[in-house]
Amino acid sequence: MTKRNYFFSVVFILLITAMFLSLRYGAVTSKWTDVSQALFHFDPANQGEQLIRYLRLPRMIGAVLVGAAFAISGALIQGITSNPIADSGLLGINSGAGLGLAIVFAISGNPSPTVGIVGSFLGASVSIVLIYLVSSKVSFGLSPIRIVLLGAALSSFFAAISQSISLLFDLNQDMTFWFVGGTANLSWAQLQTIYPLILLGILGACLISPQITLLSLGDDTAISLGKKPNRIRRLSMLIVLLLAGSSVALVGAISFIGLMVPHIVRFFVGHDYRYVIPASGIFGALFFVVADVVSRLVAPPLETPTGVIITLIGVPFLLLQIRKGSL
Amino acid sequence: MTKLNTTDLSIGYDKKIVVNDITVEIPKGQITSLIGPNGSGKSTFLKALAQILEPAKGEVFIDGENVQRLETKAVAKKIASLSQTSSLISGLTVEEIVAYGRFPYQKGFSGLKEEDHRLIGWALEATNLESLKKRTLITLSGGQQQRVWIAMALAQDTDILILDEPITFLDPAHQLEILELLQEINRHGKTILMTIHDLNHASRFSDYLLGMKNGELVFQGTPKEIFTADKLLNLFDIQATFATLPNSDKPLVIAYDLVKEH
Numbered sequence: 001m002t003k004r005n006y007f008f009s010v011v012f013i014l015l016i017t018a019m020f021l022s023l024r025y026g027a028v029t030s031k032w033t034d035v036s037q038a039l040f041h042f043d044p045a046n047q048g049e050q051l052i053r054y055l056r057l058p059r060m061i062g063a064v065l066v067g068a069a070f071a072i073s074g075a076l077i078q079g080i081t082s083n084p085i086a087d088s089g090l091l092g093i094n095s096g097a098g099l100g101l102a103i104v105f106a107i108s109g110n111p112s113p114t115v116g117i118v119g120s121f122l123g124a125s126v127s128i129v130l131i132y133l134v135s136s137k138v139s140f141g142l143s144p145i146r147i148v149l150l151g152a153a154l155s156s157f158f159a160a161i162s163q164s165i166s167l168l169f170d171l172n173q174d175m176t177f178w179f180v181g182g183t184a185n186l187s188w189a190q191l192q193t194i195y196p197l198i199l200l201g202i203l204g205a206c207l208i209s210p211q212i213t214l215l216s217l218g219d220d221t222a223i224s225l226g227k228k229p230n231r232i233r234r235l236s237m238l239i240v241l242l243l244a245g246s247s248v249a250l251v252g253a254i255s256f257i258g259l260m261v262p263h264i265v266r267f268f269v270g271h272d273y274r275y276v277i278p279a280s281g282i283f284g285a286l287f288f289v290v291a292d293v294v295s296r297l298v299a300p301p302l303e304t305p306t307g308v309i310i311t312l313i314g315v316p317f318l319l320l321q322i323r324k325g326s327l
Numbered sequence: 328m329t330k331l332n333t334t335d336l337s338i339g340y341d342k343k344i345v346v347n348d349i350t351v352e353i354p355k356g357q358i359t360s361l362i363g364p365n366g367s368g369k370s371t372f373l374k375a376l377a378q379i380l381e382p383a384k385g386e387v388f389i390d391g392e393n394v395q396r397l398e399t400k401a402v403a404k405k406i407a408s409l410s411q412t413s414s415l416i417s418g419l420t421v422e423e424i425v426a427y428g429r430f431p432y433q434k435g436f437s438g439l440k441e442e443d444h445r446l447i448g449w450a451l452e453a454t455n456l457e458s459l460k461k462r463t464l465i466t467l468s469g470g471q472q473q474r475v476w477i478a479m480a481l482a483q484d485t486d487i488l489i490l491d492e493p494i495t496f497l498d499p500a501h502q503l504e505i506l507e508l509l510q511e512i513n514r515h516g517k518t519i520l521m522t523i524h525d526l527n528h529a530s531r532f533s534d535y536l537l538g539m540k541n542g543e544l545v546f547q548g549t550p551k552e553i554f555t556a557d558k559l560l561n562l563f564d565i566q567a568t569f570a571t572l573p574n575s576d577k578p579l580v581i582a583y584d585l586v587k588e589h
Binding site: 128 | 392406427431
């Protein structure tokens, strides 16, 4: 078996295991019989099964989707901007989406999931358009570091506005969760609205993945092989919008997954995006599910926001990569 | 065999015209070298031929069809073009890069077919890369990397191969290795058009030469017709002395001097 297949098989098995563990473990440890009952012969009157069916199951599915979505959008942005430090969080896309959400909350008080998504998409698209405009002017010699600096500036700017809005409109309770990020409030209603968008984004990313590799060989090479680079970039940005916008609407502005996961998977599957994209998806899902379980077990019965756990791992990872000189 | 020609082709960046009014037909099945001083518009001209740049005026024709009206993918099946890629860093393996040469022929997620594998294998073999095919591009030397790009272009299976300065950053032995490879490819019936700075290599390895200066095509002809004192003086402002080896009709420049302005 090749290293690549080996990686996919092992991660797949780990992911399935983690998914089941996340149904069982939390502030209360459930019995395996409850888990299987809740999944296959759900009895709405049983409290233990209710916990699993109504709280942990949507949370687990959400974690899988969002982990995959953040990781894939990170891989896409890294590919189209030729920037190894790119990530939807670091580039300000997530906080743009967060600002969109804050505005929607300020206006409507308690928005439906659909309205929330629209706000999140609009906010994310502002950041995406800015990043696209800047990074497509490669002739200015814009280095990866500068793009990240721009992203950091956007990020803090949007976060500051979001927080001002939440203070002004007294939204602190509603919004805190989106600022730090977490799966605690995930409901079936939200999932139902958002999962088709994420699945569509993942499908789009897989379809466009060979063209991302072409782009990584340089614009002229891409044209010589029959593709228009700017069309690839625009389509990819649209997919990033779909993935990052939906994910932020579900779990808030979580950074670093999109940065870390593609780097880790490249070590196992190589640099062809035909493999980097699906591998990032499956590994991102595993990462998020595990982080989510950990977030429940750190200080039960209190929840440590998943975003905090991920940032705690993400920052040292970023520093380590910079030290190694690989970024 | 595919015919490539231009009529009144002008190309510019923003308002500045870099290539001016070139009408030329690239000889089929031959090796043609484009020579001229730095900044004369050679690379720009090649990019317009390969549909990478849009002409400001005039047309490029592939088999009589205007390139601008053709799909990028259709052009990719007729012309393979290599730009000056020496600076690209990629973690892709040799085999992966060469396989991407088959990209214009792939539909959706169909993957590689028998024919694709055959051409990839042939391209790796012709460029002597079989033993390196699992290595990543970044671990290879400049000459090896250049061979990878040529292999990718070969896998693209086009009649016409356009190369921008394929030997500029290579040492003498590797220069010769690449040029002999191109000669070998040419014998398989491919038309080759390249830019090259070394005049003696241009003479030795080309059937036909195009001389460009200040965006204009100042002459064209066989090396024997072009390598004359007045033509090289006109093109490069150099005074050249020539010699021809026995059994060869390709002149060599044995020495040259700058023209002093008085």
